[in-house]
Amino acid sequence: MKIDKYLVSLHAYLCGDGYVSKNPKLQKKKNYKIGLRNTNLVLLKDFQEKFNKVFGIQPNLTEGERCEKGSREIHTILINKFGSFHSNEWRAPTLNKNLSKYWLRTFFDCEGWVFCKSHQNRHIGLDSINEKGLDQIIKMLNYLGIKTIKKVNKKKGIFRIFIYGKENLIKFKEEINFFHPNKKEKLDRAIKDFVNYKWTFPKDRIQCKKFVREVLIKKCRIKKPKYIRIITKEVQNLIELQKLLKKFYNINSLVNKSRNGIGTIYYEMNINKKEDVQKLINLKVIPNIFNVKNI
Numbered sequence: 001m002k003i004d005k006y007l008v009s010l011h012a013y014l015c016g017d018g019y020v021s022k023n024p025k026l027q028k029k030k031n032y033k034i035g036l037r038n039t040n041l042v043l044l045k046d047f048q049e050k051f052n053k054v055f056g057i058q059p060n061l062t063e064g065e066r067c068e069k070g071s072r073e074i075h076t077i078l079i080n081k082f083g084s085f086h087s088n089e090w091r092a093p094t095l096n097k098n099l100s101k102y103w104l105r106t107f108f109d110c111e112g113w114v115f116c117k118s119h120q121n122r123h124i125g126l127d128s129i130n131e132k133g134l135d136q137i138i139k140m141l142n143y144l145g146i147k148t149i150k151k152v153n154k155k156k157g158i159f160r161i162f163i164y165g166k167e168n169l170i171k172f173k174e175e176i177n178f179f180h181p182n183k184k185e186k187l188d189r190a191i192k193d194f195v196n197y198k199w200t201f202p203k204d205r206i207q208c209k210k211f212v213r214e215v216l217i218k219k220c221r222i223k224k225p226k227y228i229r230i231i232t233k234e235v236q237n238l239i240e241l242q243k244l245l246k247k248f249y250n251i252n253s254l255v256n257k258s259r260n261g262i263g264t265i266y267y268e269m270n271i272n273k274k275e276d277v278q279k280l281i282n283l284k285v286i287p288n289i290f291n292v293k294n295i
Helices: 005-015 041-055 072-082 097-111 131-143 166-175 181-192 205-219 235-249 274-282
Strands: 018-022 032-037 060-062 066-070 112-117 121-128 149-153 158-164 221-223 227-232 254-259 265-271
Touching: 005 018, 005 032, 005 041, 005 097, 018 072, 032 041, 032 072, 041 060, 041 066, 097 112, 097 121, 097 131, 112 181, 121 131, 121 166, 121 181, 131 149, 131 158, 158 166, 166 181, 205 227, 205 235, 227 235, 227 274, 235 254, 235 265, 265 274
Parallel strands: none
Antiparallel strands: 018 032, 032 066, 060 066, 112 121, 121 158, 149 158, 221 227, 227 265, 254 265
16 A cells, blocks of 8 residues: 555544444454544545545445445455554554644544633643554654643543644644644634734835834833833844834834743833933824923
């Protein structure tokens, strides 16, 4: 069998919600089954297509329930090639970077979820009783630049992966994504739920000056009577603002990296000269709402 995107996806389906089984040895008549249990029609049809691509046979699809084919020959091929598909025994095959993406997408389609509590908790999760298999998944995700957190529920014997953070979720979408339509939509919603801390400065000079003024009005804190302070999580915001303040108003400023009491990193800009603060007020770049006089 050729190891291609169809076969690796089919393998992941069988490791996830699928099965490669035969009836007990005590029974005289042997039944060999290869199939996928899932209520989602998109996944069932995808499994059916991948099965047909690999083996040239179209399995029977029962909408909302399963897609299955009975075949001793295919059962033997799969077991000889990949070993057991039991939930605590399957192993991910050794794949290159590109094929691992197809395997991961299919497995997450079956076993993964997306959670989004607006502005509080957004993550992708995955459960399995198969720790060795889960560790292989973590290794593949890390290879793609996606960071994970692994947790264990000892009482239930379940191992769990969490993927947190906007950059990680975007990376997951770019490298893997979901084929399951509902999970795909939830991932998009979770990513959009993150606050965008990057400022987009207009290219037009007049609009850019207006934007700079709006940023200063909204973000600046005047520490009477000494200086102006602006804080953001994105250093590039301040680097660009620093250039524009110099360009438009000949204002000098300093940009520093800081850390708060719980260790969160942020960046701050300081305009320290009294005459520069007064210049911005006089030019009505910032309103004199603080009643700063003669500084």
